[in-house]
Amino acid sequence: MPLKACAAALLLCALPFSALAADPQKGKIAFEKNGCWQCHGYVGQGGAAGKPLAPKPMPLEAFNVFVRNSNGPMPPYPKEILSDADLADIHAYLTSIPAPKDYKSIPLLNQ
Numbered sequence: 001m002p003l004k005a006c007a008a009a010l011l012l013c014a015l016p017f018s019a020l021a022a023d024p025q026k027g028k029i030a031f032e033k034n035g036c037w038q039c040h041g042y043v044g045q046g047g048a049a050g051k052p053l054a055p056k057p058m059p060l061e062a063f064n065v066f067v068r069n070s071n072g073p074m075p076p077y078p079k080e081i082l083s084d085a086d087l088a089d090i091h092a093y094l095t096s097i098p099a100p101k102d103y104k105s106i107p108l109l110n111q
């Protein structure tokens with residue numbers, strides 16, 4: 001019985017933890033592996049075909065819904081192709097990309 005309780009406690013603690021552990025490093029790899037960059041640019045800056053995704057991507061929930069269900073010019077990515085974990089990592093990667101500097105803070109551009 002103590003062993004069982006212990007295992008249950010471990011599971012309860014481990015579950016939310018793994019859900020939180022989206023990893024921007026892995027997300028960068030998944031972003032490249034799944035071809036998001038082809039339309040959205042290497043750092044999600046947007047390109048000829050795709051909108052900018054970074055900095056400040058839409059909230060994770062809306063992001064997931066869009067990527068899974070897109071029926072416009074972007075192909076939808078079902079779970080069999082792109083796992084929830086990979087998608088959360090991609091979102092974490094996009095969130096980690098810093099905003100570009102305001103041009104007003106660059107002296108050479110303000111002469």
Ligand code: HEC
Pocket residue numbers: 031034035036037038039040049050051052053058063066067072073074075077082090
């Ligand atoms: C074939 C080109 C293409 C690829 C590959 C692609 N996208 Fe897109 N994506 C688009 C286009 C075009 C839009 C705008 C679609 C629209 O408004 O319906 C878009 C829109 C989005 C949006 C919504 C952005 C917004 O602000 O409305 C998200 C999020 C997104 N893409 C994420 C991804 C992710 C993550 C991947 C890789 C798993 C990916 N895309 C791969 C072309 C692409």
